[in-house]
Amino acid sequence: MSEKRRILTGDRPTGKLHLGHYVGSLKNRVRLQNEYECFFIIADLHTLTTRPEKDAIAGITENAREMVLDYLAAGIDPEISTIYLQSAVPEIYELNLLFEMLVTVPRLQRLPSLKDMARSADLQEMPFGLLGYPVLQTGDILLPRAHLVPVGKDNEAHVELTREIARRFNNYYGEVFPVPEVLVGDVPTLVGTDGATKMSKSLGNAILLSDDSATVEKKVRAMYTDPNRVRADIPGTVEGNPVFIYHDIFNSDTAEVEDLKERYRTGRVGDVEVKEKLARAINAYLEPMRERRAAFASRTGLVDEVIYNGTLRMRDEARATLAEVRKAMGLGGVWNSIRRKAEKAIKNRERDT
Ligand code: ATP
Ligand code: MG
Numbered sequence: 001m002s003e004k005r006r007i008l009t010g011d012r013p014t015g016k017l018h019l020g021h022y023v024g025s026l027k028n029r030v031r032l033q034n035e036y037e038c039f040f041i042i043a044d045l046h047t048l049t050t051r052p053e054k055d056a057i058a059g060i061t062e063n064a065r066e067m068v069l070d071y072l073a074a075g076i077d078p079e080i081s082t083i084y085l086q087s088a089v090p091e092i093y094e095l096n097l098l099f100e101m102l103v104t105v106p107r108l109q110r111l112p113s114l115k116d117m118a119r120s121a122d123l124q125e126m127p128f129g130l131l132g133y134p135v136l137q138t139g140d141i142l143l144p145r146a147h148l149v150p151v152g153k154d155n156e157a158h159v160e161l162t163r164e165i166a167r168r169f170n171n172y173y174g175e176v177f178p179v180p181e182v183l184v185g186d187v188p189t190l191v192g193t194d195g196a197t198k199m200s201k202s203l204g205n206a207i208l209l210s211d212d213s214a215t216v217e218k219k220v221r222a223m224y225t226d227p228n229r230v231r232a233d234i235p236g237t238v239e240g241n242p243v244f245i246y247h248d249i250f251n252s253d254t255a256e257v258e259d260l261k262e263r264y265r266t267g268r269v270g271d272v273e274v275k276e277k278l279a280r281a282i283n284a285y286l287e288p289m290r291e292r293r294a295a296f297a298s299r300t301g302l303v304d305e306v307i308y309n310g311t312l313r314m315r316d317e318a319r320a321t322l323a324e325v326r327k328a329m330g331l332g333g334v335w336n337s338i339r340r341k342a343e344k345a346i347k348n349r350e351r352d353t
Contacts, residue, residue: 172329
């Protein structure tokens with residue numbers, strides 16, 4: 001058994017990952033993967049909370065593969081980190097139900113993130129499952145008994161709820177779970193290319209980690225900037241301007257960034273130059289990821305194997321945790337032997353047919 005503290009985090013397989021995912025969470029995962037024992041969840045059950053339709057489900061497999069390629073491209077090492085498929089770990093459904101008893105409806109209704117999610121998914125009323133999103137997330141985090149959860153700002157309140165549920169469980173039944181800490185990235189929420197508060201796939205304002213350089217150039221050229229600046233000789237505003245927010249984050253040439261800011265403020269630079277330099281900087285930032293992505297993508301079957309190995313590993317952890325949970329809750333005793341006997345009978349029956 002490893003003595004390392006643990007990380008759990010992950011993403012919903014709704015498509016390829018973007019720069020917001022990277023600076024909000026993925027970058028921290030890469031940085032901490034040697035220091036912590038890491039579990040990265042492909043949260044496919046979570047996609048059902050806003051998109052339960054069959055056509056959305058049909059897209060999950062491909063999205064999950066692309067997402068894992070993004071992980072590997074970003075520098076996650078599958079030899080040391082566990083990447084697993086949420087729906088393939090039966091214990092999560094059980095833990096979710098048990099945790100549902102430890103939280104109230106008004107507590108969940110107070111979370112602004114859920115209302116935002118419902119709104120951006122065009123849902124008029126709150127589905128029961130979406131209200132339960134942070135409870136399921138609590139199950140994800142506590143299933144491997146994680147200590148640290150690297151996420152973007154929008155998920156901070158969910159980890160706070162996880163802490164409450166962990167404490168309540170431990171109070172009721174005895175110490176089973178660590179009370180996990182949240183770790184928000186150096187850029188808690190990355191703005192979108194359109195200037196909207198959050199870069200998000202569903203809002204169509206994202207630069208993907210897998211975008212090629214021409215696509216990055218095109219997206220940067222169309223970026224929202226200071227709307228008052230209709231000519232290059234009009235002094236512009238740097239603060240809160242998405243183009244300069246990105247320069248600060250992604251352009252490693254700080255002298256160039258300072259020079260651009262100075263000339264922008266005094267009306268001595270055109271948007272074209274500012275954006276060309278930004279596109280070049282983002283492309284330099286993404287280039288190593290593109291190379292790694294291509295190398296991993298060329299190895300047929302690799303991604304599925306990574307997910308399979310990770311899922312097996314996680315299932316062992318999940319079984320151990322659930323055994324502790326049932327024991328602590330007193331859901332064991334005679335019922336455990338009935339459960340085991342029934343499981344054995346089913347396995348035997350499967351073998352015989
Ligand atoms: P999208 O709307 O693009 O699908 P999402 O919010 O659905 O993104 P999730 O899968 O819910 O993404 O979250 C994955 C992780 O990435 C979370 O930790 C989330 O906080 C983080 N994240 C997503 N978008 C951003 C962003 N624009 N800035 C910082 N962190 C982000
Ligand atoms: Mg997503």
